[in-house]
Amino acid sequence: MIELLKRFGRPFRRELTLGPASKLIEVVFDLLSPLVVTLMIDRGVGERNVEALLMYGALLVIMALAGFASTLVCQKMAARASQGLGTSMRDALFAHINAFSFAELDRFGTPSLITRITNDVNQVQLAIALAIRQLTRFPLLALGSMVAALLIDVKLGLIFLVSTPLIGAIFWFVMARCIPYFRRMQRQLDQIGLITREGLSGARVVRAFVREEHERGRFARAAFDQADTAIAVGRLSCVLNPATFLVMNLAVCAILWVGGFQVEAGALTQGQVMAFVNYMTQTLLAIVYVANLVVVFTKASASADRIVEVLACEPTIRDVAEQDVGRGSGSAGDPLTADIDLNAPAIRLCGASFAYPGSAEDAVHDVTLEVPRGGTLGVIGGTGSGKSTLVSLLPRLYDVTRGSVEICGRDVRTWPVENLRRAFGFVPQKAELVSGTVRSNLLWRDPLAADDDLWRALEVAQAADFVRALPEGLDAPVEAGGKNFSGGQRQRLTIARALVGDPALLVMDDSASALDYRTDAALRKAVRALGASGSCGGMTTVVVSQRVSSVSDADLVCVMRHGRAVGVGTHEELMATCAVYREIAESQLYQKPAALAAGKGVAAHA
CATH class of the missing domain: 3.40.50.300 (P-loop containing nucleotide triphosphate hydrolases)
Structure with a gap:
């Protein structure tokens, strides 16, 4: 929480200062009120002096109005600071998340990030508002009441010194056991968000397979797990108020008992005993309120840790150094015009390998190929063969773990990320x-x-x-x-x-799977014509597909299997040399000869 205040609190220093200061004024009036009541009792009621009674009553009204005015100022400052800080945190989180590579997004997961940017920020906002409005008030009120009580009578003040540590021990006992539950609750909220998102986004699939009962069961289990944790926290938290009120009432009884003897002996007045009771009540009520605040701050602390975890996560894909930003920037319309070798291949992979974090095997292993400017690369393979992962390396959505990926003769890791991705049209x-x-x-x-x-x-x-x-x-x-x-x-x-x-490069990642063969063929013909008419050597196209007809007319076809390029060449070369490609082509040719022939015919006229 402190780290978030240091990072985002600078623009709100005035609110964070004026809020507690105005609350301090209210606390001062609250501490003076029992003394005024003491004078009303001793000089007004005790001496039957109506004028003194009215005067001290008017003074109480003025103090109440002044305290109310300072409260309004504090409320406004708390609202502005909490909402402003919450907005700044959301903006920073959203901007930072958008800088993440796919690796970081995979690590946190979308439901967790949504929960952190909404629920967790709300918890921190609430804690900041309550810190300004109440955390300033109640500890100062408790401390001031204890000091005032000790100034009235040291013997009765000992009751404060006994009861306050006892209540503190109760707080420590309960809160030490609540904090792990609050952290677990946040993780369970992530799980509920995940199940809800899957159920709603896949509603059609759920209904098509008649899985409504199964999804309701998943949601119910997650919801009940979270409810069980919340109930366990509630059982612990419910100990606070009864225990602290018991200590408070026993302390008040002790004050009245001892104070009665002091009044009878003439050591104290009735007004002073009433002031003592008021101070005792203020102190212990303040501690009770602090107990409730501790629950809020414990939740907020867990939420703040989750926010800081995201903000502290450095994207694995970083932009080039400041001195390299100008290289390859080009003009606004064409980012491929400066410091680029126009004779170099549009795409070159040299032993490119990639493994997902925590995976023991490469998703893409040792792929080497070259695609000339204006050429077409087809990537084909079975489900899970690494096709999408391979093309994700080109615009640097992932970074290779070994080898290199070059675009227009330059390693993608030396490109300014914005310029690199502006060069791509990604489907x-x-x-x-x-x-x-x-x-x-x-x-x-x-x-x-x-x-x-x-x-x-x-x-x-x-x-x-x-x-x-x-x-x-x-x-x-x-x-x-x-x-x-x-x-x-x-x-x-x-x-x-x-x-x-x-775009200088167009990547279509199995983006025509919902199209019929005729529309797919017309699309490929139009894309090839557009690429041939482009500037700087034409638009280079990468087509990922499971259809042979979609890649058969490509200048180069890469056949993927279990993350490895088991064949690289033209359609004719692969039909002669690559058993995997030949098997795919023959299976589709026998099943849809007319469709494949139509695709080849359109490609021939492209």
Whole structure:
């Protein structure tokens, strides 16, 4: 918590100072109130002096109003500081998470990151607000009451010195056992978030396989586990209030018992005994409130640790050093124009290997190949063969663990990350659209693109016809995830999005799986024509697919199996030399001869 305040609290120093200061003023009036009541009893009630009674009563009203005014100031400062700090933390978390490579995203998991940026930040916000409003008030009130009581009478003050450590021991006993539960609760909230996200995002699959009962059971088990932990915490926490109130009431009884003898002996007045009772009540009530605050701060401490864990996690993929930022930056439209060897291959992999963190085996092992400028690389293989992982190395979504990946003659690790990724048009395996409009989704690569550029990209992606058929055209609404479009329409829109801005390299990661063979063939023909007409040697295309028809016309085909490139060459060469490729091709040829022939025929005219 302290680390977060040091990092984000500087812009809110005024609020963090004025809030506790105004609360201190309120505490001073609270500490003076019992003394005024003492004077009212001794000089007003005891001496039947109505004028003194009214005067001290008016003084109490003025003190109450002044305390109320300072409370309002404190509340405003607490609200501004807590909300401001919470907003700053969310902004920093979101920005830092967006700098993560896929390795860090895999490490934390999406549900956990969502919980940290929402629930955990809320817990810290609440703790900051309560720290300004109440943590300042109650410890000062308890300490001030004890000092005031000791100044009235040392013997009665000993009761404070006995009861306060006793309550502190109760706090320590309960809180030491609650903290592990709070940490477990946060992990269980992550699990509930994961199950909820899976169940809602995969609702169609769940219903198709009639797994509603199974998913309800998973959710119920996770919810009940979290509830059991919360109940265990509640059982421990519920000890605090009864135990502390018992100590407080016993202490008040002791004060009245001993104070009665002191009044009878003339050592104390009745007003002083009442002041003692008030101070005792204030002290122990303050400690009770602190007990409740400790619960909040314990939760906040666990949440703060989780936030700091994310902020302290350094992305494994870092940008180049400051002196290298200018290299390869080029112009806004073409990041491949400065310090780049135009004669070098567009893509070169030299013994590229990659293993996921914690994995004993490589997901991609010792892949070597070259693709010329304007050429097409096809990547084919079975499910889990490492195709998507291989192409993720090109725009540096992952860093190789051994070997190297070069784009246009330059190792990707020496590129400014932003410039490198601007050179790519990337179509992921899962077609993802964001809420907005068709236009807003297409403008992701180039926010300044004209409508003509958008329609050209839609034409190439074979999406222009159905977009024109929409009543609003480019301004047609897109729901979250593109759920108001079919799977094939989503894929074509994501391909069009990648083509806007004329990328130097286009990576299509199994992005035509929902397209029929004729549309797939027309798409490949249009992409090849676009690549041939590009500048700087043309657009280089990488096509990942399980269809032989999608890669058979590529300049180079890489056959992946268990993370290894078991064949690299043209379609004809692989049919003659690679048994794995030949087996895939023959199985698809026998099952869909017309489809494969159509794909070859269109490719021949590309």
